[in-house]
Amino acid sequence: MGRQASDMKEDPGFYDYWPYHNRPKIEWPGGARLAFWVAPNIEFYELDPPANPQRAPWPRPTPAVGGYSIRDYGNRVGHVRQMDLLEKYGIRGSISLSTALCEHHPEIISMCRERDWEFFSHGIYNTRYTYGMSEAQERDMIRDAMQTIHRHTGQACAGYLAPALSHSELTLDLFAEVGSELFGDEGGIYSCDLFHDDQPTPIRLRSGKRFVSIPYSLEMNDTIAYVVNKIEPRRYGQQIKDNFDRLYAEGADSGTIMCIPTHNYQVSCPHRMRAYEEALEYITGHDDVWVTTGREIADYFLEHYYDDALDDIAEKAVAGMGV
Amino acid sequence: MSLDKSYLEYPQRSHGMDHDRYDWSMLSERRPVAWPGGAKLAVWINVGLQFYPLNQQGTPFKVPGGMTMPYPDLRHYSLRDYGNRVGIYRFFKAFDQYGVKPTFAMSTRLAERTPYLLRAVVERGDEILCHGYHMDALHYGGQDGAEEAELVERSIDGLRELSGQQITGWLSPAKNESSQTPELLKANGIEYFCDWVNDDMPYRFRTDNGELIAMPLSTELEDYFVIGQNLHSESSWVEQVKDATDFLLTEAGEQGGRILALNIHPWLLGQPHRIGHLERVLEYISAQDGVWMASASEICNAWQVQQEVANES
Numbered sequence: 001m002g003r004q005a006s007d008m009k010e011d012p013g014f015y016d017y018w019p020y021h022n023r024p025k026i027e028w029p030g031g032a033r034l035a036f037w038v039a040p041n042i043e044f045y046e047l048d049p050p051a052n053p054q055r056a057p058w059p060r061p062t063p064a065v066g067g068y069s070i071r072d073y074g075n076r077v078g079h080v081r082q083m084d085l086l087e088k089y090g091i092r093g094s095i096s097l098s099t100a101l102c103e104h105h106p107e108i109i110s111m112c113r114e115r116d117w118e119f120f121s122h123g124i125y126n127t128r129y130t131y132g133m134s135e136a137q138e139r140d141m142i143r144d145a146m147q148t149i150h151r152h153t154g155q156a157c158a159g160y161l162a163p164a165l166s167h168s169e170l171t172l173d174l175f176a177e178v179g180s181e182l183f184g185d186e187g188g189i190y191s192c193d194l195f196h197d198d199q200p201t202p203i204r205l206r207s208g209k210r211f212v213s214i215p216y217s218l219e220m221n222d223t224i225a226y227v228v229n230k231i232e233p234r235r236y237g238q239q240i241k242d243n244f245d246r247l248y249a250e251g252a253d254s255g256t257i258m259c260i261p262t263h264n265y266q267v268s269c270p271h272r273m274r275a276y277e278e279a280l281e282y283i284t285g286h287d288d289v290w291v292t293t294g295r296e297i298a299d300y301f302l303e304h305y306y307d308d309a310l311d312d313i314a315e316k317a318v319a320g321m322g323v
Numbered sequence: 324m325s326l327d328k329s330y331l332e333y334p335q336r337s338h339g340m341d342h343d344r345y346d347w348s349m350l351s352e353r354r355p356v357a358w359p360g361g362a363k364l365a366v367w368i369n370v371g372l373q374f375y376p377l378n379q380q381g382t383p384f385k386v387p388g389g390m391t392m393p394y395p396d397l398r399h400y401s402l403r404d405y406g407n408r409v410g411i412y413r414f415f416k417a418f419d420q421y422g423v424k425p426t427f428a429m430s431t432r433l434a435e436r437t438p439y440l441l442r443a444v445v446e447r448g449d450e451i452l453c454h455g456y457h458m459d460a461l462h463y464g465g466q467d468g469a470e471e472a473e474l475v476e477r478s479i480d481g482l483r484e485l486s487g488q489q490i491t492g493w494l495s496p497a498k499n500e501s502s503q504t505p506e507l508l509k510a511n512g513i514e515y516f517c518d519w520v521n522d523d524m525p526y527r528f529r530t531d532n533g534e535l536i537a538m539p540l541s542t543e544l545e546d547y548f549v550i551g552q553n554l555h556s557e558s559s560w561v562e563q564v565k566d567a568t569d570f571l572l573t574e575a576g577e578q579g580g581r582i583l584a585l586n587i588h589p590w591l592l593g594q595p596h597r598i599g600h601l602e603r604v605l606e607y608i609s610a611q612d613g614v615w616m617a618s619a620s621e622i623c624n625a626w627q628v629q630q631e632v633a634n635e636s
Contacts, residue, residue, distance in 0.1 A: 047342050050330050061383060061464030065500050065518050066542070072340075072521035080351040081574075100336050107349060124333065134325035141331060230553040233563060269543050270523070270574075270583075271567035 014172065014194065014203045015213070016313050017320070024308040026199065026255035028300070032290035033251030034244075035297050036283055038091050039192070039216060039261045040082055041122060041161075041223075042108060044098040045071040049127035055166065057127040070265050071126075075101075078268030079108055085277055087115065089284045094294040096122040096161045096192070096261070099145040102152035109152055118293040119153050120192075121145045121175075123163025130166040138168055143178045146187065156183035158295040161192040161216065176209045185210075190298035192216035198247060198256050200301040202309050210306060212298050214257065219243070221261040226272070237275030244283050251288075257297060258283075344505070345528050345537070354633055355579025356524065356626060362615035363575035364568070365622045366608055367584045368425040369494075369517070369540055370414060372440070374433035374457040375403040383465070386458045386497050388547060388588075403590045407433065407440055410593015415447070417598065421605040424616040426450045428494045428517075431481040432457035438485070445486055450618040452492030453482050453513075462495050462504045475507040491515065492619050494540065505530040515623045523571075523581060525626045536623050538584075545586035550597075557600040564604045572611060582622060583608065 028035050047068050049057045058064035086093055095112060097119050102109050112119070123130075124145050130138055146157040160175040172191050179188015191203060194213045201213045218224055220243055225236045240260060247256040260279075267276050284291060301309075335341035358365050377400045379390040388403070390396040418425050427444050429451050434441045444451060455462070456478040462471055483490045491514040495504065498518040508516055509532040515525070517540040528537040542548050544567055549560045568583055575581040585604075592601045608614060617625075 044341075046335065050327075052326070052330070060499065063464060063500060063502055066498055066520065069519040069521035070542070073523075076348065076521055077350045077523050080349060100333060103336050104339060104341070105347060106338070107352070124336075128330065132324060132326045133330075137325055137331055144331075230555075232553075232555050232559040233566065234559070269541075269567075270570040271544050271563040273570050274566045 009169070012169070015196070015201050016317055018197075018201065018309075018313045018316060020198070023199070023254055024305065024312050025253070026301075026305055028255045028290040030290065031288065033255055033288045034248050035255065035257045035290045035292055036091075036244075037094050037257070037259050037292055037294055037297065038086060038280075039096050039161075039259055039294065040079075040086075040093045041096040041261060041263045042079065042098065042101055042112075043071060043074070043096075043122065043126040043263070044101045044104055046125050046127040049125065052129045052131055054131040055129050055164075072265075074263060074265030074268065075105055075108065078264030080111075081268040081273060082262060082264055083111060083115070085273070085280065089280045091280065091284070091291055092117050092293055094118040094120060094159070096120060097149065098122055098124065098126050098163070099148040100124050102148050106152065113153055118159075118295050119149050119155050119157065120159035120161070120294060121149060121157050122161045124148075126164050129164055130162055130168050130171060133168065135168075135170055135174070138170065139174050139178060142174050143182070146178060146182055150182070156186040158187065158298060159190045159192060159214070160188070165193065167193065172203060172211070173206050176205050176211045177207055180207070180209060189302065190214045190294060192261075192294070198250075199254070200257070200297065200305070200309075202306055202313070210302055212301055212306065214259075214294055214298050214301075216259045216261055216294070217243070218261075220259060222267040222272075222276075223263050226266045233272040233275040236272075237279045240279035241282050244279075244286075248286060248289070259294075343529060345526055348526065350522065350524060351578060353524070353579075356629055358580040358615045358625060360615065361613070363580060363613035364572050364611070365580060365582045365615045365617050365625075366423075367538075367540075367582060367617065367619050367622055368418070368423050368605075369584060369586045369619065370411075370425050370427050371454060371586065371588045372407060372411065372427050372429040372433055372444070373403065373454060373588070373590075374407075374430040374436065375400065376432070376457055376459050379459045381459070382461065383463050384461070386461060388551070389458055406588060406590025406593050407437060410589030410591075410598075411440065413593050413598045414587075414589050414601070415443070417602050417605055420602070421609040422616060423605055423609065424449065424618055426452060426492075426619040428452050428454040428492075429482065430454050430457045430496075431478045431485075432460075434482055434485045441485060445488070450492070450620055451482065451486050451488050451490065452494060452517075452619060453479050453490050454494045455496040456481075458496045461497060462500050464501050466501045468503060471501055471503065472507055475504070475511055479511045479513065492517065492538070492623075494518065498542065505535055506532050509533050509535055515619065517619070525623055527630075536627060538619055538623055539582060540584045540586050542586070544584075546591050547586075547588055551591055557597050561600050561603050561607075565607050568608055568611065572613065575613070
């Protein structure tokens with residue numbers, strides 16, 4: 001199923017080069033200099049999912065007891081731990097949701113609804129990949145997920161992180177289009193799939209819809225820290241604080257965004273909670289931090305800064321050509 | 324290009340799990356558990372006494388911690404053997420110094436090969452649970468059913484005969500299973516097993532032959548995962564165990580009894596430069612108020628009795 005080089009693009013074409021200096025100044029609500037959001041991934045992995053031609057869901061033959069059961073730990077044990085901790089520090093989660101969890105574990109959905117958390121789409125199951133889907137299939141999957149969130153929470157889904165970060169070239173287009181079909185301008189307005197910036201970026205779509213990329217840091221992601229980079233819990237906590245310190249300082253010039261993406265099967269393990277709590281206490285102990293959600297950041301940027309950003313990007317492109 | 328339409332069908336998409344092995348349940352919503360003597364934290368120190376054979380077959384994968392070099396991989400064979408010759412005797416001293424009651428997960432083949440070590444464990448009066456036949460005798464999806472049935476029976480019966488203990492617990496090599504491993508364990512008189520890492524407390528697990536108890540033996544906090552695979556320092560491992568102990572004690576104060584399950588290996592922590600770090604951990608844990616040092620089956624039984632009382636009331 002590998003693609004021929006001639007079928008693949010050199011660049012996804014979503015955005016132009018936009019240097020991180022002399023950009024139009026962003027000020028967050030209340031004069032805040034940093035928008036801080038936490039995105040707990042609440043996921044459902046299947047014990048025996050259908051095979052995808054390009055990616056195996058589990059490294060070992062079924063039943064994948066180790067991989068499956070640690071993910072289940074996140075829902076059985078970890079979720080409430082992190083939820084209580086976020087509540088203690090006045091943080092509403094922006095949930096990257098495997099939407100089948102609405103059917104499997106509605107108890108978790110209720111708890112999050114009671115706390116006015118945001119739900120955004122992370123596909124249906126984290127064991128169903130976008131790879132190999134036709135455009136119609138991917139559109140159906142995206143629509144199913146957004147409708148499921150609406151049916152169970154009443155929310156018009158604003159954001160997307162593709163399931164297991166599996167994409168097609170059309171993923172962002174389809175998400176934005178289905179969002180408009182279902183919910184008009186309320187639905188399908190931001191993506192968490194791109195890691196190119198510390199500020200929001202207007203994204204170029206085939207529909208021309210006003211749509212933004214909101215920074216959702218891969219580097220601050222607990223699974224990247226613990227599973228890929230295999231770092232110590234206290235070092236992860238220190239990285240979070242260091243990341244905050246720099247973005248907070250730079251936010252005095254123009255508002256920045258900091259996101260901590262988490263997974264209840266990683267960050268909520270007993271030996272990792274202290275480091276995480278210390279980091280949250282540190283961040284929320286600062287003035288001029290806007291503790292918010294992904295949708296609120298996207299809405300605010302679209303309303304106040306999106307047009308200025310487009311103009312500035314165009315100006316800098318022209319300036320570049322004068323060299 | 325498209326996928327088969329079944330890829331967009333979701334036959335298990337309904338309340339609860341996507342299988343029938345156990346019920347969906349959130350830890351925080353369960354009835355609080357009380358440990359004997361009003362303890363808050365049951366401490367289960369689980370020691371792997373493992374035999375890694377030199378003639379490793381690696382079916383269907385090379386067991387983590389096993390041979391990695393071309394045959395004969397003397398370095399890994401002998402380094403694992405070190406644990407059973409040297410490291411374990413350092414462990415015994417440390418356990419006695421800090422009043423720890425360990426549980427030993429033993430390969431049946433090791434019990435056959437080292438009767439002196441087996442007798443030392445038996446004479447201590449500590450519980451032994453079956454850790455499979457040896458570390459290269461894996462249980463796995465697609466394994467021949469009769470072959471696995473013989474393997475389970477040989478492992479459990481052999482360990483019962485050699486140890487004289489009842490042997491009610493099981494830990495699969497590499498925590499790997501086939502889809503019929505739980506049925507085979509129950510058919511051979513096993514009452515609890517420790518392969519699934521989806522909880523911090525015991526829960527009921529269905530098999531075609533009746534229920535097992537799944538006991539929570541954390542992989543994320545074990546010495547081999549933290550030090551051997553993640554390459555964290557020994558000091559960091561000590562800090563992680565202390566943080567876990569503190570966290571679980573606090574949670575137990577709010578939600579009822581919890582378990583600190585620490586899986587450790589004498590071939591790793593039994594080294595001269597690491598044993599002191601294990602001692603620091605045991606010193607810290609044993610100094611806490613509200614700690615109950617217990618064997619795996621004692622913890623399992625204490626939990627089970629309360630579930631039965633709860634069901635009757």
